[in-house]
Each structure stands twice: as C-alpha cells, then as structure tokens.
Amino acid sequence: MEQPLIKAVGLYRYFGEFCAVRDLAFNLNRGEILGLLGPNGAGKSTTLRMLSGALAPSAGDIWLSGVNLREHPRQAKKTLGYLPEVPPLYPELTVDEYLGYCAGLRGLAAPQCAVARQKVKGRCGLADHGGRLIGNLSKGYRQRVGIAQAIVHEPGAIILDEPTSGLDPNQILEFRGLIRELGKHHGIILSTHILQEVKAVCDRVYIMNEGRLATSAAMEQLARHADRNLLIRLGRPPALEAIRDLPGVCSVGVLGESRFRLELEDDAAPGVIAERIVNSGWDLEELTSGVTELEHIFTQHTTGKIPS
Amino acid sequence: MILGIAGRELRSLFLSPLAWILMSVSMLLLAWLFLVRLEEFIQLQPRLAALENAPGITAILVVPQFGSAAMILMLIVPVLCMGLFARELSSGTFSLLLSSPVSVTQIVLGKYLAVLALLGILLLLIVLMPLSLLMGGALDLGTLAACILGLVLLLAAYGAVGLYFSSLTRQPAIAAVSSYGALLLLWVLDLAGGGLFSYLGMSGHFQRLTSGLVFSSDMLYFMLLTGLCLTLTIRRLDTLRTFG
Numbered sequence: 001m002e003q004p005l006i007k008a009v010g011l012y013r014y015f016g017e018f019c020a021v022r023d024l025a026f027n028l029n030r031g032e033i034l035g036l037l038g039p040n041g042a043g044k045s046t047t048l049r050m051l052s053g054a055l056a057p058s059a060g061d062i063w064l065s066g067v068n069l070r071e072h073p074r075q076a077k078k079t080l081g082y083l084p085e086v087p088p089l090y091p092e093l094t095v096d097e098y099l100g101y102c103a104g105l106r107g108l109a110a111p112q113c114a115v116a117r118q119k120v121k122g123r124c125g126l127a128d129h130g131g132r133l134i135g136n137l138s139k140g141y142r143q144r145v146g147i148a149q150a151i152v153h154e155p156g157a158i159i160l161d162e163p164t165s166g167l168d169p170n171q172i173l174e175f176r177g178l179i180r181e182l183g184k185h186h187g188i189i190l191s192t193h194i195l196q197e198v199k200a201v202c203d204r205v206y207i208m209n210e211g212r213l214a215t216s217a218a219m220e221q222l223a224r225h226a227d228r229n230l231l232i233r234l235g236r237p238p239a240l241e242a243i244r245d246l247p248g249v250c251s252v253g254v255l256g257e258s259r260f261r262l263e264l265e266d267d268a269a270p271g272v273i274a275e276r277i278v279n280s281g282w283d284l285e286e287l288t289s290g291v292t293e294l295e296h297i298f299t300q301h302t303t304g305k306i307p308s
Numbered sequence: 309m310i311l312g313i314a315g316r317e318l319r320s321l322f323l324s325p326l327a328w329i330l331m332s333v334s335m336l337l338l339a340w341l342f343l344v345r346l347e348e349f350i351q352l353q354p355r356l357a358a359l360e361n362a363p364g365i366t367a368i369l370v371v372p373q374f375g376s377a378a379m380i381l382m383l384i385v386p387v388l389c390m391g392l393f394a395r396e397l398s399s400g401t402f403s404l405l406l407s408s409p410v411s412v413t414q415i416v417l418g419k420y421l422a423v424l425a426l427l428g429i430l431l432l433l434i435v436l437m438p439l440s441l442l443m444g445g446a447l448d449l450g451t452l453a454a455c456i457l458g459l460v461l462l463l464a465a466y467g468a469v470g471l472y473f474s475s476l477t478r479q480p481a482i483a484a485v486s487s488y489g490a491l492l493l494l495w496v497l498d499l500a501g502g503g504l505f506s507y508l509g510m511s512g513h514f515q516r517l518t519s520g521l522v523f524s525s526d527m528l529y530f531m532l533l534t535g536l537c538l539t540l541t542i543r544r545l546d547t548l549r550t551f552g
Contacts, residue, residue, distance in 0.1 A: 054406040056550045077409040088404035090316070092323040104312040105408040149404070 003066035004029050005079065005157035005187035006051060011060035013046050013211075020046040021211045024060070028157060033183040035202035036191040039302050043211040044191040045085050048161045051189070052082035065156055078107060081155035085162055087146025091135030095126055095145055098134055099152055106153035116152050123178060124148040139166040147175070151182065158188045164197060176201050195294055205294065207301050214301035229296075230262040230270055231255070235283025242280070246273050258285075309410050313418025317392070318425055326391075327426065330384050335433055341376050342437045345369045366448035370438045374455040374518045377434050378462055381427075382491050385463070388426065389470025390484035392419050393545070398478040412545045416471070416538060423467040431459060451520040458517030461530035462510070466491060468537035475544045494533075 006028040013021040021043040028034055038044050049055040051062060053069055053076070062069040067076040090098060099120060103113040121127050124144045129137065134145060143166050150158055163179075164172050179201045182188060192198060198205050199219070207214045235258070237243075243252045243260060248268025253261035262273070270289070277284045321327045349369050356362040396402040405415050435456055441447055473487035474480070491510075498509030506512055510533075513526040 049403070052403070052407040054403045054549070074409045074411060077407060080407060082403070082407040084400060084403045084407075086400040088399075088401040090320060090401060092320050093316075097319070101312065101316045102404065102408075105309070105405070105410060107309070107409055 002030060003063070005065055006189065007063040007066075008051065009061050011047070011050060011062070012058045013043075013050060013055065014058045019211055021050070021057075024208075024211075024213055026206060026213070026216075028187040028189055030156065030187050031184060032204065033179060033188045033190060033202045035198035035205040036189060036208060037193065037195070037198055037205055037298060038191075038208035038214075039193065042208040042302070044208055045161055046211075047208070048082070048159050048189065048191055049084070052080060052084075052159055053077050054082070054084070079156040081106075081150035081153065081158045083146050083150040083158075083160045083163055087142055088149070089134045089142055089145060091133065094131055094133055095121070095137075095148075096130040098145065099148055102149040103152045106155075108153055116154070120148045120152045123151070125174065140168055140171050143167055144171075147178070151186075154186075156186060158182060158186050160188065161191045162193075163190065164192065164194065172197075195298060199294060207298055209302045215297060217297065229264060229289070230273065231259065231286070231288045232262065232277065232284065233259045233286035234277070235285050236281070238280070238282055246276055248273060310414050310418040310421060313405075313410070313415060314421035314425065317419055317422035321388070321422065321426055327388060330388055331430055331433075334380050334384050334430065337380050338373070338377055338434060338437065342369075342373055345373060364448060365441060365445060366438075366451045369441070370447065370452060370455060371518050373438060374434075374459055375515070377459060378514060381430070381463060381466060382495065383488065384430075385427070385466040386470050386473070386484045386487040386491065389423060389467060389474050389487065390480040391474065392423070392471055393475040393541075394477050394480040394483045397475075397548075398480075406549065412542050412549075416541050416545065420467065420471055420538060423471060424464065427463045427467055431456075431463060434459070448520070451518075454520045454522050455518045457522065457527075458514050461517070461527060461534075462514050465510070465530045465533045465537070468534040468541075469494075472537040472541045472544070475541045475548075 004027040006026075008027075009025050011021055011024040012019065024043075024047060026034075036044050036047070046055065050057045053073055056070075062076075064076040065079040067079075069076045090101075093101070096117060099117045100113050103116050104110070108116055117130075121130060124147055126141070126144055126148060129141060134142060137145065143163065147160065147163055150160065160179075164175055167175060176197070179188060179190065183201070183203075190197070190202065202219055204216065204218050206216045237258050237260070240252055240254070243249065243262070246262070248265045249262045250265050251263040253263070255261055264270075264273075270287070274284065274287055277287075346369060349365055352368070393402070396405070438447065438452060438455075469490055470483075470487045473490065474483040476486070477483050494508070494510045496509070496511070498506040498512050507529070510529075513529045516523060516526050
C-alpha cells in the first residue's frame with residue numbers, strides 16, 4: 001500500500017507558555033481532500049506551518065510520503081506544495097519570473113520549469129497574465145498566483161491555508177473545480193472557516209478547537225445525516241408532547257416561545273409533518289430545514305452549544 | 309538552487325531603485341574625491357620632482373582613495389543588505405523558502421552570493437578610477453593589487469555583517485542602523501589601544517593591506533569575520549523555525 005502523503009503523530013507546538021497545538025495526529029492519503037475547520041485562533045495555521053516545515057513542532061513527528069520531515073527535511077519537502085495564509089509573493093517580479101523561480105526552488109530543471117509554468121498558468125487562469133508584475137495584480141489574481149506556486153511542481157501533498165480569501169464568487173467556483181480536479185491525483189489539506197467550502201469540495205473534515213482535534217468525520221457520513229432536522233414557528237403552539245407525537249419526529253428542542261427544532265428520524269417526510277401541523281390548526285408561520293449536520297457539529301465542538 | 313536564490317535576489321535588488329541610487333551616490337562621492345586628489349597631486353608634482361625617493365601617485369592618490377571607498381561603502385552596504393531577510397520575514401515570503409526543499413545554508417549562501425555579485429560590480433567601478441591613471445602614467449601595480457585585495461575582503465565582511473543583521477529583525481531600517489553601528493564599532497575598536505582590541509578592529513588590517521603589506525593574518529581576519537557572520541545567520545534562521 002502507498003505511504004500516506006502526510007502523516008503526523010503527537011504534534012505539539014508551544015509559543016512560550018501558550019500551547020497553540022496539542023496532541024494532534026492525522027493522515028492524508030492520495031486522492032483525498034481534507035478540510036481543516038476551526039474558529040479563528042484554533043491552531044489551523046500553526047498546524048499547517050508545521051506540516052510544511054516552516055515551523056518546527058515542539059514535539060511529535062511528521063512524515064511526508066514516508067520521509068521524516070525532521071530527519072530528512074530536503075527530501076521530504078520535495079513532495080510538498082504550500083500556500084500560506086499570506087501568499088508568499090514578490091511584487092517586483094512578473095508572474096512568469098515568479099513561477100519560474102518557484103519551480104526552480106522546488107528542484108525542477110530549467111526546461112521542465114518552462115513546461116510546468118505554462119501548465120500551471122493554464123490551470124489557474126493566469127495564461128494571459130504571465131508578463132504582468134505581481135504588485136499590479138488584484139487580490140484575487142495574487143491569490144491565484146499563490147495557488148499556482150503551490151502546485152507548479154506537481155507535488156503529492158498540497159497544503160492550502162485559506163485559499164479562497166479575497167476571491168470573488170465566480171473565482172471561488174472556478175477554484176473549487178480546480179481543487180476537485182487536483183484532488184483526484186494529489187492529496188489536499190484545505191484550511192478554512194467557510195463551512196460551505198468544506199461541504200462543496202472536501203471528502204473528510206477535521207474540526208479543531210483550542211489547539212486540539214475536536215472531531216473528524218467523513219463527508220459522506222455527514223451528508224447522510226444532513227437535513228434531519230426542521231425549524232418551525234407556530235402561531236398557536238400546542239403542548240410540547242403534541243409536537244413530539246408528529247410522525248417521524250424523535251425529539252423536539254425549544255428555541256423560543258413559538259420556535260421549535262424537530263429532530264427527524266431517517267425515513268421522516270417533512271411534507272407529512274407540515275400537513276399534520278396545518279391540519280391541527282397550530283398556525284404554521286415558518287418551516288425551514290434546520291442547520292445541516294456540519295454546522296451543527298462545528299458549533300457544538302467549538303463552542304459547546306447546540307445551535308439554533 | 310543557490311544560484312536560483314542568488315539570481316532572484318539580484319533581480320529584485322536591481323529592480324528596486326534603491327540599489328541604483330546607492331551605487332550612483334557612492335560613485336558620485338568617490339569620483340569627486342578622486343578628482344580633488346588628482347588636482348592636489350598635480351599641484352604637488354613640481355615639488356615632488358625635486359625630492360629624492362618621493363612618494364608616487366599610487367601612495368598619494370590611490371591608497372587614500374581606497375580608504376575613502378572603505379568609509380563610504382560602510383554607509384552604503386548596510387542599506388543594500390537591510391532587506392535581504394528582513395523584507396522576506398515581514399512580507400511572509402520566507403515561508404516559501406522554508407517549505408521548499410532547500411536548506412537554510414543554501415538560502416543564506418544564495419543571498420550572500422547576490423550581495424557579493426552586487427558589491428563586485430561596485431568594486432569594478434571603484435577600481436576603474438585609479439586604473440584610468442594608467443592612460444597618463446605608471447602605477448605601482450603591486451600596491452594597487454594589494455588595495456584591491458583589501459577592499460574585496462573588506463566588502464565581503466561588510467556584506468556578511470549586513471546579512472546577519474538583516475536576519476535579526478523584520479524591519480529593514482533597524483537592520484541597516486544596527487549593522488552600520490556594528491561596522492563602525494569594528495572600525496574604531498582599535499582606538500582603545502593595542503592588544504586584543506587592535507586585532508579585533510578592522511581598520512588596522514585594512515590599512516596594512518592597502519599600504520601594500522599583504523599578511524595572511526590580516527586576510528584571515530576578514531575571512532573569519534565573514535565566516536562567523538554567515539554561520540551566525542544560519543544559526544539565527546534555524547532558531548527562527550524553532551521559536552516561530
């Protein structure tokens with residue numbers, strides 16, 4: 001079996017007394033897109049900086065394609081592409097010069113550099129911008145250049161720290177397409193605090209909070225559980241028991257005087273429930289599908305509260 | 309890899325107006341001093357002709373010219389070097405280098421090579437001035453060679469000191485001021501008198517070289533200083549990874 005592209009065991013990182021990451025372990029395999037979620041300050045960027053070799057862990061070990069990052073850093077980093085939170089761009093260089101430099105830095109020979117540069121420009125929508133100075137590009141285009149430098153040498157593992165910040169909605173859609181395509185042959189770790197992004201592209205999600213791995217789940221599993229709750233608002237709410245007796249409802253949460261959250265069974269039909277509420281004369285004012293499972297899990301694990 | 313880093317750095321240096329300004333300012337000052345000294349020499353010439361064993365143009369003009377170059381470049385080199393690491397650290401581009409399959413030693417040597425290339429160009433321009441005297445007369449080429457050697461070694465040390473101070477901070481101005489302070493201190497260290505201080509001071513070693521006395525101990529001093537600063541820079545950047 002192929003080695004995992006990234007394997008981390010028992011990672012700790014202290015900044016003075018402050019522990020930014022504690023006891024973190026995970027694997028990234030080829031063909032997998034992993035979403036790293038967490039509120040600001042959860043330790044996502046610190047984790048990614050450690051995985052990329054830019055920051056030494058206080059304890060723990062990292063293997064990139066089976067090569068220990070601490071013992072053989074240069075060999076290990078060959079299989080890695082990294083986009084930090086702030087794209088590492090030189091504003092005085094043109095896009096072509098910059099991408100050529102990055103390719104050379106990752107050990108590509110000169111003739112390969114030109115080919116790789118051309119290919120990556122096409123992939124990232126930079127084909128017409130090769131001669132432009134990076135300093136003159138808009139934020140979205142700079143972000144694209146940042147993504148381009150991370151994948152120019154076709155690394156096995158790609159680490160992207162908040163890659164869609166600064167992109168407009170169209171660019172975000174394009175970018176998701178690019179990620180999905182890359183995810184077929186590479187392994188990608190994507191850090192973000194945008195839940196939709198994770199839902200749209202990731203196969204697996206890790207949620208971090210206060211430096212720890214709060215939970216992890218496969219997206220398939222989440223999708224199966226999604227839409228299993230309904231939010232309703234009633235003009236004339238009945239007793240709680242009456243709501244619980246609706247068909248397919250397994251539990252009811254009270255969110256306000258007239259607002260309720262219904263947890264549904266697997267085979268529940270929202271249409272039937274709505275019909276029953278209307279027929280019972282409870283004056284249905286609003287019925288929406290509640291928060292999806294991911295948001296639910298995220299809020300629960302990062303704040304300890306049940307979301308409304 | 310080293311060449312790639314050096315090439316990128318050199319390109320960035322020349323793409324910014326700073327390098328051009330610094331080079332033209334230093335050339336302007338040196339050219340002015342050169343012309344003033346030439347004028348003085350021409351006025352002195354009739355009296356020198358009457359003397360037996362009179363000092364030649366090399367001793368009167370070329371050697372002081374190299375001394376002035378050493379002083380002016382002490383002001384220029386820290387500014388040229390200030391951004392080498394400080395700018396990469398503050399703009400976040402350093403993480404690109406750290407996540408690439410290059411060692412810290414390669415990064416430091418690449419940057420240093422870029423500095424040497426730039427200083428080499430500057431040195432060439434400085435040397436051209438005394439060489440132009442060959443059109444009108446003879447020079448003591450041995451002394452000139454010793455002067456050039458002295459300036460090469462001195463500039464190599466200046467560059468290494470500038471590089472080190474640039475790796476200590478994220479703010480280029482702080483790097484420039486502190487490396488300027490360090491260089492000036494090294495220059496005036498031997499004012500304190502003999503012994504250790506006079507060995508640690510730069511000026512004595514440089515002056516011996518420019519007067520035409522090439523001692524290996526003086527050459528070794530500059531090499532040690534250069535090596536020490538480069539090693540300290542590598543150490544510093546390694547700890548940066550550890551301490552964040």
